[in-house]
Amino acid sequence: MKTLITNIKELLQVRDTSIDKLQGEEMKDLPSIRNAWLLLHDDLIEDFGTMDSLPAIKADSTIDATGKIILPSWVDSHTHLVYAGNREQEFVDRIHGLTYEEIANKGGGIVNSAQKLQETDEESLYQQTLTRLKEVMQLGTGAIEIKSGYGLTLDAELKMLRVIKRLKENFPIRIKATFLGAHALPKEYKDRRAEYIDEIVNVMIPKIAEEQLADYVDVFCEKGYFTVEDTVRIMAAGKKYNLPAKIHVNQFNSIGGIKAGVENSALSVDHLEVMTLEDIEVLKDSDTMPVALPSCSLFLSIPYTPARDIIDAGLPLALATDYNPGSTPSGNMNLVVSLACIKMGMTPEEAINAATINAAYAMGISKTHGSITKGKKANLILTKPIPSYGFLPYSFGSNHIETIFLEGKPIN
Ligand SMILES: N=CN[C@@H](CCC(=O)O)C(=O)O
Ligand SMILES: [Zn+2]
Structure with missing residues (x-):
């Protein structure tokens, strides 16, 4: 034809x-x-x-x-498209003055989504997700990375990854799956973080690799979530099973996640709202793609990734939506491209390059897309x-x- x-x-x-x-x-x-x-x-x-x-x-x-x-078409290299219900109440709580951190500390946030997802059967989760997938396809997204990470138990993480697998089979859009077991510490593991990392490294990653349900591993490397040490352990385990890393770093604090990502050949380091000179320096001459998520900054009223500092230092930059129920309930890449120009000082040429070819690199598909x-x-x-x-x-x-x-x- x-x-x-x-x-x-x-x-x-x-x-x-x-x-x-x-x-x-x-x-x-x-x-x-x-x-x-x-x-x-x-x-x-x-x-x-x-x-x-x-x-x-x-x-x-x-x-x-x-x-x-x-x-x-746009390439969206960072999303959490599979989730159950929504977190509209937290949105209203933030309007009333609570911060993202305060909401998480009182049991909201990622663990709230995890509870909802654990109670949702796979078929319903699939249906909820395909509505969002169809929506973003109509908005011009032609390739998308989708993370797990609202399961936080082996069964629930597998359920999320199976939903992604079904989407891969049933839609013409290119999809890559990322295992994000280390998204938040489940309540049952309170004060036992090392044991949860053991579970991820020794049980979840081997099982997911055996069932070929993921292409990448991810960690939310951030104060109050997972340390650089945890992140390194998970990236090393991923490497053993041929799952390169794409990690959440520097959303609220710079704690050394970028350096760890670069040293462990992460394909991308994502968020980067808070960047030090050293963080920028460490990315130079690496194969790791920095990824900015401006609609998350818009929704949470947090700083935007300093795109000018990154690009003017000679680095590449990609753009993605971060579509998720807590920090970015939007999968609109057109808005992301606009925000990159309006709020991050990127030119239209830079923003379009960042949302096509560089975004394709950030999900390992630049040979075929972008x-x-x-x-x-x-x-x-x-x-x-x-x-x-x-x-x-x-x-x-x-x-x-x-x-x-x-x-x-x-x-x-
Ligand atoms: N920061 C970590 N994960 C998501 C938000 C998850 C949530 O709030 O549900 C993000 O990338 O913004
Ligand atoms: Zn994210």
Whole structure:
């Protein structure tokens, strides 16, 4: 099946050779072709060029994209899409003055979600999650990482990971699963944190690896949650089972999680709202992708990741939503791209690079996703008629998407 798209006002993020990631100055450049054509063959990008050099192509269908822009679909490399119910009450508690930390200390937060999830059967959890997945696909997300971490028992963590596996099987979106057993200390392990880490390392990771339910491991490395030492133990256990790390670090405090992540070849270090000069220094010359989650900063009223300091130091940066019931009940990558420009001083070019090619790197799929490159997946956003690509982050809160193509097929 061949689909030809013609008269594209601008085809964005065109890369002739597949690149892995962009860093520092490179992020300022967003290569594009104006007045372009694009040919899709089954699920892949076959070819593209300028309209004045359009060859004779026998396509099964042709789409005229006059006035419209095409870019690779968003890649959301950090989400907690599987959860039960919601935490609306905590939202209201915060409006009344309680902090995220105070809510967690009185039994709310992650353990609250864990209790709800433990009481929810797998089918209901699957149904609740697929509603969210369909929603983010309509918002232009064409690849997504999904974490466990609201189970906190072997059975409940397996239940979450099985839901992710079913989603992988049933939807055209690319999904990677991350095991986040160390998201919060379960109540039953109060004052026995080392024993919970033992359970994660000796029981949960081997079982999950045996059932091939995860691609990565994660830890919430933060004061009051898990220490750098715990994080290192879990990353080492993950490595043994071929599960690289993607970790939560520096959300509220800088405690050395970034250094530990880099030393253990973490694929990404995520959150980074609180960064020291040393944290930035340690990321230089590493293969670890820093990931910012600006809609979490918006929702919790906490600092935004210092994108300028990171990029101006020559580092790469990726953007993701962090979609979860507590700190970010939104999976809208369009909003994330806008916030990156409005609140983090990123240019539209930097933000789009961060939400496509660098985000693909952060979930280990930059060979197949994140740019318009021959042979990559035909996962695309076709916009409505808009004046320019800068209009996407500028005109925040509006939906500029006309059609989403996943694996070469329109899904809306
Ligand atoms: N910070 C840790 N985990 C999630 C929030 C989890 C929750 O509050 O339910 C995050 O990335 O923001
Ligand atoms: Zn998160």
